[in-house]
Amino acid sequence: MPEEFKVTPWEVTGDIDYDALQRSFGTTPIDDALIARLERYGDVHPMIRRGIFYTHRDLVQILDGYDKGDRFCLYTGRGPSGNTHLGHMMPWMFTKWIQDTFGTDLLFQLTDDEKFLFKDMTLEDTTSMAYENALDIVALGFDPKKTRIILNTKNVQKMYPVALRVAKKVTFSTAKAVFGFDNSTNIGSIFYTTMQAVPAFLPTIDAGRQVPVLIPCGIDQDPHFRVTRDVAPGLGYPKPALICCKMMPGLNGGDKMSSSDENATIYTTDTPKQVKKKVGRAFTGGCVSVEEQREKGGNPEVCAVFKYFYYMFEHDDARLNELAEKCRSGSILCGECKMCLTERINVFLEEHQDKREKARDVVGDMTYDGFEW
Amino acid sequence: MPEEFKVTPWEVTGDIDYDALQRSFGTTPIDDALIARLERYGDVHPMIRRGIFYTHRDLVQILDGYDKGDRFCLYTGRGPSGNTHLGHMMPWMFTKWIQDTFGTDLLFQLTDDEKFLFKDMTLEDTTSMAYENALDIVALGFDPKKTRIILNTKNVQKMYPVALRVAKKVTFSTAKAVFGFDNSTNIGSIFYTTMQAVPAFLPTIDAGRQVPVLIPCGIDQDPHFRVTRDVAPGLGYPKPALICCKMMPGLNGGDKMSSSDENATIYTTDTPKQVKKKVGRAFTGGCVSVEEQREKGGNPEVCAVFKYFYYMFEHDDARLNELAEKCRSGSILCGECKMCLTERINVFLEEHQDKREKARDVVGDMTYDGFEW
Numbered sequence: 055m056p057e058e059f060k061v062t063p064w065e066v067t068g069d070i071d072y073d074a075l076q077r078s079f080g081t082t083p084i085d086d087a088l089i090a091r092l093e094r095y096g097d098v099h100p101m102i103r104r105g106i107f108y109t110h111r112d113l114v115q116i117l118d119g120y121d122k123g124d125r126f127c128l129y130t131g132r133g134p135s136g137n138t139h140l141g142h143m144m145p146w147m148f149t150k151w152i153q154d155t156f157g158t159d160l161l162f163q164l165t166d167d168e169k170f171l172f173k174d175m176t177l178e179d180t181t182s183m184a185y186e187n188a189l190d191i192v193a194l195g196f197d198p199k200k201t202r203i204i205l206n207t208k209n210v211q212k213m214y215p216v217a218l219r220v221a222k223k224v225t226f227s228t229a230k231a232v233f234g235f236d237n238s239t240n241i242g243s244i245f246y247t248t249m250q251a252v253p254a255f256l257p258t259i260d261a262g263r264q265v266p267v268l269i270p271c272g273i274d275q276d277p278h279f280r281v282t283r284d285v286a287p288g289l290g291y292p293k294p295a296l297i298c299c300k301m302m303p304g305l306n307g308g309d310k311m312s313s314s315d316e317n318a319t320i321y322t323t324d325t326p327k328q329v330k331k332k333v334g335r336a337f338t339g340g341c342v343s344v345e346e347q348r349e350k351g352g353n354p355e356v357c358a359v360f361k362y363f364y365y366m367f368e369h370d371d372a373r374l375n376e377l378a379e380k381c382r383s384g385s386i387l388c389g390e391c392k393m394c395l396t397e398r399i400n401v402f403l404e405e406h407q408d409k410r411e412k413a414r415d416v417v418g419d420m421t422y423d424g425f426e427w
Numbered sequence: 428m429p430e431e432f433k434v435t436p437w438e439v440t441g442d443i444d445y446d447a448l449q450r451s452f453g454t455t456p457i458d459d460a461l462i463a464r465l466e467r468y469g470d471v472h473p474m475i476r477r478g479i480f481y482t483h484r485d486l487v488q489i490l491d492g493y494d495k496g497d498r499f500c501l502y503t504g505r506g507p508s509g510n511t512h513l514g515h516m517m518p519w520m521f522t523k524w525i526q527d528t529f530g531t532d533l534l535f536q537l538t539d540d541e542k543f544l545f546k547d548m549t550l551e552d553t554t555s556m557a558y559e560n561a562l563d564i565v566a567l568g569f570d571p572k573k574t575r576i577i578l579n580t581k582n583v584q585k586m587y588p589v590a591l592r593v594a595k596k597v598t599f600s601t602a603k604a605v606f607g608f609d610n611s612t613n614i615g616s617i618f619y620t621t622m623q624a625v626p627a628f629l630p631t632i633d634a635g636r637q638v639p640v641l642i643p644c645g646i647d648q649d650p651h652f653r654v655t656r657d658v659a660p661g662l663g664y665p666k667p668a669l670i671c672c673k674m675m676p677g678l679n680g681g682d683k684m685s686s687s688d689e690n691a692t693i694y695t696t697d698t699p700k701q702v703k704k705k706v707g708r709a710f711t712g713g714c715v716s717v718e719e720q721r722e723k724g725g726n727p728e729v730c731a732v733f734k735y736f737y738y739m740f741e742h743d744d745a746r747l748n749e750l751a752e753k754c755r756s757g758s759i760l761c762g763e764c765k766m767c768l769t770e771r772i773n774v775f776l777e778e779h780q781d782k783r784e785k786a787r788d789v790v791g792d793m794t795y796d797g798f799e800w
Binding site: 167170171177207210211214215217218219221222223224225226227229230235236237238239240241242243244245247248 | 550580583587594595598599602603620
């Protein structure tokens, strides 16, 4: 991996070279043939077509099994370190698409233990933040009958024996190599990956039977699941398959939307005014002056506003290409583009926030093993 | 610590120099003044008088508090790696004496997770062995109202949040230094000490309030509690106090009774015939021939049979001294001494095995947080 960037489950810095990451992690590209195959099951999600979900492990085996009538189960998660932002929602929306398309169960893990161990947060804070994040998950419309939310500190009674079985098969040497731990790492952080492995080995919701698991996640989470996949056969389980995405960029032009720059991050609880202000300040591919941009055009490739359309807010390829063309030709300026994105986000958030409030009534019914919030 | 012996929670080898161990671990000797003070609360247990429980941490503070009317709670434990033997029972009997003398609550931890992680055993085996060990614990007659048995895999729901708080304060560097871990150690073993710390930070049984904890245990467990004591103030808890004992010797003359030599180990489930056979083969301080021993006498200092009287089966100091004198003078031979010990052990075990069967009916009422076996 080039030194200029770093991608671990806890730190993403620098300009990410996603191809290099794929080579370094050893995942398989989602190529045209695989996309064509996915077309068979329904309209392929734009995040696949556009190379946002761009790499996988054993997805072909999952599909082969599905074609033969075998079920599979989805598993994804969230580390509840703060309010949900659009960067979190992006892969969740994709996960919902898989659930809808294949009619699968979904285990959604909230890792309040992880965020307590790795961040300067109290356990009370991470656990209550998990509830806030769960509202967003429910609001996205996952099938309530087929979706269960795991909260590590609440489900640990069932999880711990599985975590122990994983832990016995992972040496410190492996953890050090995979995650970059050193002598100063706390012993909870060293153990933690076992808890993230567990949902890959839990029985499905209604069948109570272990079926192969597919994990949609950010590519930064791959190290955890490399460990999980390594131990799976020894525990008598199939290796979980993965489908991994790039990081949602920040509005500041950075490679990953992150709570470390709140002004470049749109939260699901933001007001229309906040969204307008944040998008208004976004990094664009425009020129210094209106005159220059009219003449030379803008550069959508580097523009954070354009990336938001690309990642989440313009699913129609033709319209997206049209927007890019208008930008390049100088016929649309950054102000107009920002207004348009602001409008799209605010329409989305207004509806989402409404669903989010209603989620309070049902989030209790979607907990794994029936835990109480 | 001299190189000739090694004492860790998982390995005891060589001829143990208990004074050197005390200096190396930094515990405080139980001296005559402290023994005299203990006399105030009732007849001091022979294991104190004889220097079997020989060293402590903060026992004086516990007694000071008790004298002022403060309560304290006992905490001890067992790693359920096999059937209970007399070496396990020895400190438990002492613990019962403290409970009876001071009227304290007792948390008794069974670490089925530990033995799974550190031994070549399945989790099912360590958990079911925990039940067998619990029968011996109950049979010893701990106050059922004041005693609760913790089984780590069954109580983890309450324990895990506390374990996480401990874990966040312990670096790998510390764990490595205290326990001698290296790169090949599995990450569950590295985390495990946090679970052993937890009972020191749980509320007492009836008060639901945190009171100072006193831990009677083998000196080999001190490393765990050094870690526990280090993190306690930062978590807002008093440091647990310790009262530590030497290891029960094996019948083979070794420094620690261990299941690794079954013939030198008396289990609570042994038949009278098995006991007779094992004691019959014991290492003694006798001479090669009867004639020589009549003439020169035996050496009780090195005799495993004598040690059994000393540690557990002859609480009367005068009678013990008389036995030693008879041995040294050659007026009692090894055969007679072995018969006498066999008789004592079998009388004890007959009654214990009876209580052990009856324990099946009540062991379910003594579980922490009401877990079901």
